[in-house]
Amino acid sequence: MRYDSRLSRMLHILVHMARQAGPLTSEGIAAMLGTNPVVVRRALSGLRDAGYVHSQKGHGGGWVITCNLEQVTLLDIYNAVGQPSLFAIGNERSNPDCMIEQVVNLAVDDALREAESVLVERLRTLSLGELNRLFDARRAAGHDGSLSCEASL
Secondary structure: OOOOOHHHHHHHHHHHHHHOOOOEOHHHHHHHHOOOHHHHHHHHHHHHHOOOEEEEOOOOOEEEEOOOOOOOEHHHHHHHOOOOOOOOOOOOOOOOOOHHHHHHHHHHHHHHHHHHHHHHHHHHHOEHHHHHHHHHHHHHOOOOOOOHHHHOO
């Protein structure tokens, strides 16, 4: 099963941007994420349109964060990346006249709506600034983990 990782990728990029003194190129970000620079530019366009990042052209150019990390929530970023599906599960719709299918779909729909509501509320309570602080705390605590993505920038 393929998951939609746009939200986590954009959050990853934004925390890196917040920690950099200068702009990050699409090529550097692409190398960090193992993807193509065109994919990076396309993904960042939603964040640019929302006013969270800005791109500078030319020598020394690249992407910079333009928002206050404390005021932008993970929900804001989720909205800016196009509100990707939160869950990979869904309902069967092959026989809509079947009452059993209808009952099952109602139950699953209710559960998914409830779970989505909880998740959206949690995204609303977390800021980019908090992600940045969580990173600092994990690093200070000596948590194992590769920082190899920083070397790509």
